[in-house]
Amino acid sequence: MSVHYAIDVALFILAFAIGIGIRFSGESRLLRMVPLDYYPSIIWGALVFASACYIFGLYTPQVFKQSLLTRALVILLSLGLAVLLMTGMFYLNFSTRVGRGVMLYSTMIAFLGIMAHHGFILRKLSQFRERIALLVTCEQDEMETKVFDTVWAHCVELVGIICSPDYTPKTGVRVLGDTRRMLAIVKDHGIDRVICTQHGLNRPDLYSEICRLRYAGEVVEPLVNLCEDIYQHVPLELMTPEWLMGASQAPHMLYIKKTKRGFDIAASLLGLLVMGPVMLLGALAVWLTSKGPVFYRQTRAGRFGRPFQLIKLRSMRVDAEKNGAVWAKANDERVTPVGKFLRKYRIDEIPQLINVLRGEMSLVGPRPERPEFVEELAREIPFYKERLMVQPGVTGWAQVNYPYGASIEDARRKLEYDLYYMKHMNIFLDLFILVDTIRIILKGGMSEEEKERLPHYSAATSSATAVESATTTAASHTKT
Numbered sequence: 001m002s003v004h005y006a007i008d009v010a011l012f013i014l015a016f017a018i019g020i021g022i023r024f025s026g027e028s029r030l031l032r033m034v035p036l037d038y039y040p041s042i043i044w045g046a047l048v049f050a051s052a053c054y055i056f057g058l059y060t061p062q063v064f065k066q067s068l069l070t071r072a073l074v075i076l077l078s079l080g081l082a083v084l085l086m087t088g089m090f091y092l093n094f095s096t097r098v099g100r101g102v103m104l105y106s107t108m109i110a111f112l113g114i115m116a117h118h119g120f121i122l123r124k125l126s127q128f129r130e131r132i133a134l135l136v137t138c139e140q141d142e143m144e145t146k147v148f149d150t151v152w153a154h155c156v157e158l159v160g161i162i163c164s165p166d167y168t169p170k171t172g173v174r175v176l177g178d179t180r181r182m183l184a185i186v187k188d189h190g191i192d193r194v195i196c197t198q199h200g201l202n203r204p205d206l207y208s209e210i211c212r213l214r215y216a217g218e219v220v221e222p223l224v225n226l227c228e229d230i231y232q233h234v235p236l237e238l239m240t241p242e243w244l245m246g247a248s249q250a251p252h253m254l255y256i257k258k259t260k261r262g263f264d265i266a267a268s269l270l271g272l273l274v275m276g277p278v279m280l281l282g283a284l285a286v287w288l289t290s291k292g293p294v295f296y297r298q299t300r301a302g303r304f305g306r307p308f309q310l311i312k313l314r315s316m317r318v319d320a321e322k323n324g325a326v327w328a329k330a331n332d333e334r335v336t337p338v339g340k341f342l343r344k345y346r347i348d349e350i351p352q353l354i355n356v357l358r359g360e361m362s363l364v365g366p367r368p369e370r371p372e373f374v375e376e377l378a379r380e381i382p383f384y385k386e387r388l389m390v391q392p393g394v395t396g397w398a399q400v401n402y403p404y405g406a407s408i409e410d411a412r413r414k415l416e417y418d419l420y421y422m423k424h425m426n427i428f429l430d431l432f433i434l435v436d437t438i439r440i441i442l443k444g445g446m447s448e449e450e451k452e453r454l455p456h457y458s459a460a461t462s463s464a465t466a467v468e469s470a471t472t473t474a475a476s477h478t479k480t
Contacts, residue, residue, distance in 0.1 A: 002428055004059050004121060005050050011113045012046035012082070013039075019106025038102075041089040045082040049110075052078035054432065055439040058118065071118050079107055129157045132226075133176060133186065135196035135210075137164040137203055144197060144223060145173050147457065155230055159189050164206060179209050186218050193219040195226055198240055227457055233401070233416040234423075235457035236382055244386065247423035256390070259427060264363045267434070268356040271363075279350040282313050282342050289338045292318035295351060300368035303391045307371060308360040313348040315339030344444045346437075352394045364430040365393025366418040380408050387418045390425070397421035397429070400436040402454065403446035413456070 020038065053059065056074045083103065136142050148158035160174035162182055169175055177185045186194060194213065200206055201222060213220050224238040234243070272279075283294045296314040299307050320334040335343065342348040355361040361368065366387040369377070378384040398417035405411050421429070440446065 002432070004117075005054060005432075007117055008050045008053060008114055009046045011117060012049050012110050013042055015110035015113055016042045016045075016102070016106040018109050019102050019104075022105050023102045041086045044089065045086040048085050049078050049082035051435050052081050054435050055442070057439065068115075068119060068122060071122070072115060075111065075114055075118065079111060083107060129155060131159050131190055131192045132156045133159055133189070133191045133194050134161045135164075135179065135182075135194060135200045135206075135220075136161045136169065137167055137197075137199045137206070139170060141197045141199050142169060142171060142173065145171070152226070152230065156226075159191060162194070164200075164203065179206055182209050182213050183216055183218070186213065191218075193221060193226075195221060195223050197223050198238075201242075228420060228423075231455050232397070232420050234419040235416055236412060237457060239383055239419070244383065247419070256425075260362060260391075260425075260430070261359070263427060263430065264356050267363050268353040271350070271353050275350050275353075278347060279313070282347045282350070285338045286314055286336075286342075290314070290317070290336050299371060300392070301371045301374050301388060302360055302368060303388065305371070305374070305385075305388050308355065308368075310361075310368060311351040311354055313342055313351060315342050315348045346441050349394060356394060362391040362393045363395070364421075364425075364433050365391050365396050366421070367396055367399060367414070368392035377408065377411050381412050381415060383419070384411075384415055387415060387422070390422055395433060395437040397433055400433055400440055403448070403451050413454075 016038065053074065056078065058071060058074060086103075132148065134141070134145060134148075142161065145158060145161065148156060158173075160176040161169065162176050162185055163169060163178050165178050165180065176189060182194070185191070196210070200210075210220050222238070222243070224234060224240075224243055227233065227235050227238065286294045293314060296312045296316075297309045298312070300310040302308045315336060316332070316334045316339055317336060339348070352361060353363075356363055374385070374388070396418065397420060398414040401417050402410070402414050405414055
């Protein structure tokens, strides 16, 4: 995702450098001087172009099967937005004005170069399927082969299984050999990655073979890592305390404590400046159409479960919770007509930027939940309280990948995305989430049809060890 974004930015800048060279060929003195004056607007144009491509979904796996013509139209539209911004910068004297000749040459070169890049992406992804071997030590391990025929059939190929010497396969899946020849099997069959379950990792007699394979430069990973790499979420069925220990060490404390906080302050101030007029119009609409306060304050659980008052534009009736806390749901009858519009385009959440400035929230993080719901969900969902270990966010990885949740199952699915974010959080992922949030807002949210198409690991084939471990850990968290 980020690699393709960076390549498009580089191709855009290179195209304008070539366009300048073509336009001013023979004028060596001007060619040496002008580019430095052009580059501020060119760089901004490149970033706007790549961001527009991201908003339109060109870097997400779900659209890699779209036609090249559709992709070309999106690229043309994104180039138009970038050129429009650059033109505005020229006339506002933020950069030296680029002539029409340079703009024409450069835009054509950029389109051809970027189309070649995206054509390569489509061709490579349509032909490539990662070759996987599964390490099998028991019947539960062998059951995991069903996942490769369903969830991952389009992107990976299960070449076969590698069995421990003391296990005889029960199904007709292809057996590549036993673990004593693991290195030779990987070499002979061109295996890209060996996947193992928790059972295999817990076998002391296989540990030396696994280490030998890794020291030989081959990739050996738990099944949960395959989910992270392909779908960017962490199935709770595969969660273990060991995974949590490793994930909690992944984010750099300097980023969490300083860089992320500085980014939050700068971005929230900019957001209030840009979105302030929209928030005021939303507040006026609430005031004119519904009796009661314009702003709504609600207690939410912050980092480590500390309560804080979340601020939103009121989108429901004043008596929405006269009988106690109730989960929000799709087509909630408590939502006012204006509130439906505000919620659809997330306008009601703009005041939360004030919570960000106060340090109660981050711009990006797990969605803050109500304390009473946290306790209820923690009793039902393993590892639920782990999401309280980081600052809650206005938007987040779960929010851009999964629609509004209205059930325990939805909360469970969202937690899988939150856990992925907690392990992989960094400034670049935060930026992509913010851009993705704009895309979701412009679409008006994720539809139920899109929700049904979201890939998900099948609980029916989950490792018994992982489930038992998750249940035990969840119980201990609930007590604390």
